[in-house]
Amino acid sequence: MRGPVDYAPLLAELGLTAADASHVLAAAAGSHARLAELRRALVGAVPPGCAAFALGSLGRHESSALSDLDLAVVYRRGAIAPVDADGAREALAAALRARGLDVPDKTFHSAVVLDDLLGDIGGRDDSNDHLTYRALLLTEGAWLANAGDAAAIVEQVFGAYTAGAITRGRYLTSLSNDLHRYYRTICVDYRFKVENAGKHWAIRYFKLRHSRKLWHLANLAVFCRAALLPDEARDGWLAEQLPRPPLLRIADALRPLDGLPLCAGLVTAYDAFLAALAEPDTRRALDLLAYDVRDASPVYRRLRAGAERFDEAATAVVGHLWQRSPDHLVRYGLL
Amino acid sequence: MRMFIRACAFGHLLAARRATVPADGPGLVDLRPASGSLDVNVLKPDPFLTMSEPTSSSALPLVAFDLIGVLAEPSWRELDGAPDRDRWHRLRVGAIDEDDFWDPATAAAYRACLRLRTDRLALVSRLRARGHRIALATNFARAWLPLVRDQIGDSGLVDHWLCSGELGVAKPDPRFWAHLRGLASDVVVIDDQRGNIDAARAAGLIGVWALPGADLEARLDAALLTAGASGPQP
Structure with a gap:
């Protein structure tokens, strides 16, 4: 950018x-x-x-x-x-x-x-x-x-x-697999940091449920969209898209697939998450929040409700990709 | 005669590959004065650059490189906290001076940041060695051009300088491409903006999109083959 x-x-x-x-x-x-x-x-x-x-x-x-x-x-x-x-x-x-x-x-x-x-x-x-x-x-x-x-x-x-002459894949799946791998790595890394390294859990948890998930969804959407492009246009489109912020990537992927309206829920749910992370009091509350008493925390409950709204919006996007680019989503995103 | 030109170009291509490809991959040429500890070796006259000049031939397509995003980095927008595109559109065609564009500190910082990419200069050198004339075709402020011109102009690497700030017209305006069309019958344009590539093609030029991550030299070689007058391919 x-x-x-x-x-x-x-x-x-x-x-x-x-x-x-x-x-x-x-x-x-x-x-x-x-x-x-x-x-x-x-x-x-x-x-x-x-x-x-x-x-x-x-x-x-x-x-x-x-x-x-x-x-x-x-x-x-x-x-x-x-x-x-x-x-x-x-x-x-x-x-x-x-x-x-x-x-x-x-x-x-x-x-x-x-x-x-x-x-x-x-x-x-x-x-x-x-x-x-x-x-x-x-x-x-x-x-x-x-x-x-x-x-x-x-x-x-x-x-x-x-x-990668042999391994790149027609859809550049050598790269999409590595991005999937990174996403799964940070999900598991959360376990190590919290369970073994004594790190605070709450902010990491909500980042996984918002910014990390959005990043992963953006990659899924971009590669599903790219799979539908002519072969000669695919690498260039991917190279152009990958550095863009995840919300724009998802929008650019969904627009030609008639799914753009589904971005609205993502934008508003993500906006609430960014609002929370920009508040010093919220960050402090999350840093001090013990896992066992999380449900008693209004901050936690607010962010969890936001995460659930975000999940709904993300699920709707995946459902649309399932309809419009099923082959790529199943063969390369899941299997 | 054509065979002879090709043979010469091929010899120089081999020499260029030996002489100019950095062993350690892409790098940069610092455009700041060479008084510090900065590496400006690529900019010094060298036997290869001298050797490459005589092979330049109007029979081969002219290759026109965009500057920012292709040969150099960064864009002015990346140093301006609140970039004003309207002012940029005036600056880039010389309608306002740099003093009216941004503050002196940012102007100085941009000059200090602006650097040529040695990997791309090596590509330009190889093209020169194959006999292609080289143009620099850029939407760029007139005030910034001496910084680039002083450095690569003296090396003889660029034959034609087309800067929007000097021409008074910017890409993708057809009048900009007309300047290029006036220089050669076959022109290959390399640009990182797809809109400029589309406009260049509409104007009858051959466009090569310098998309990130792709092998620009391979794409350029393919375009030169399309132009039908390329020297020997690597």
Whole structure:
């Protein structure tokens, strides 16, 4: 996305007003403004051959002022020494923290070599971290420093799938399978983090039921739609769609399938979720919420009811895809 | 004569592949002054660029590259927190000056960010070595062009510079394509905007969409074959 995400045409098509999606709109405008400000501030922050990305909600243009920033630094082997790439990542994280941003050192704690992300897809050394980088660079990677390197890196990630002469699949299922795999991985990762690593459960739970599910639904919808395109048009359409925010991806997939009105429920349910995550009190309440007493929490009950509305809307979309692109949904989405 | 041109082009193609393909894949050329520690090696005159010039032939299709999204990054919109497209539409055809477009700090940041992609410059070099003339056909502010022109202009890599800010007309306006049509009978346009590709085709040019992730060189080679006057294929 070059400029701010423009949801206005979609809202008009759906018969929704700006008030119906005020938090979606605020997140889009705020995310773009944050990205632009950071890009201006980070000029020259990483050396040539290296690129910095914001992944997560900022990369999806769905962030609020409370969102953390998943900072990823990727470089090409030989372009820069690993120690220098790690140093650049550390300096960048420090600069972002100095600006008041929460930059976790989790999956993206050190710089990664692009060749490692692409050299063993599906192999023994293809770690969850590598899968995470590939999936997120393709679907929610917004550059922060070195735009040209960033573009070349994302193109190479996409190209790693399209170039698989034997395994790519007519519908580029080598990629859709990897995106499915990532979604299932984060669902299971929730179990580990909460049960074994002692992490808070509530925000993760509601992210799984909203933003993660929307991301997965968007991939399903896009690939179901792409399967109906002429072979020669498919890769280009996918490459164009995958970096777009999930709501727009779903709309673009459903529009030619006469299913666009089904997006209205998704937009309003998702708007309520973004509204909740933008409230400091709600986040605090979720951070403190013990699992055993969750039903006594008004915040939990409100978000759970929202998640159920979101599920209804998502189920309706899947039902439509079942009608309009059944072959792809069944053969590649389920089986 | 045609055989001779092809033979020369093939020799230069091989030389180009040896000389210019980065061993480590795509990269960037920094457009900032070379006073710092930035890598500007690709921009320095080198034997390959000198060698490639004499092979340029008007018998082969002219290849016209878009700038932002194809040869360079980023777009101005990615640094402007609240981009104003109406002002951009005036800036890009030279109707307003950059001072009226955005503040000096953002202007300076954009200049510092703007970089050419070495993977794409290597492609341009290979085309030059095969004898194709190269045009840069861009919707771009006049004020930003010297930054690019100073760097790749001196290398002889680009034969024709078509910048909307200088021409006073922008893609996809048919008048922009008319400028290209005036340069060669066969023109292949490479652009990342599908609307521009459609417009170029409507104007009688051959369009190649630089979609992300696709092998641009393979698509370009196929288009050059369509044009019917390509040099030897890799």
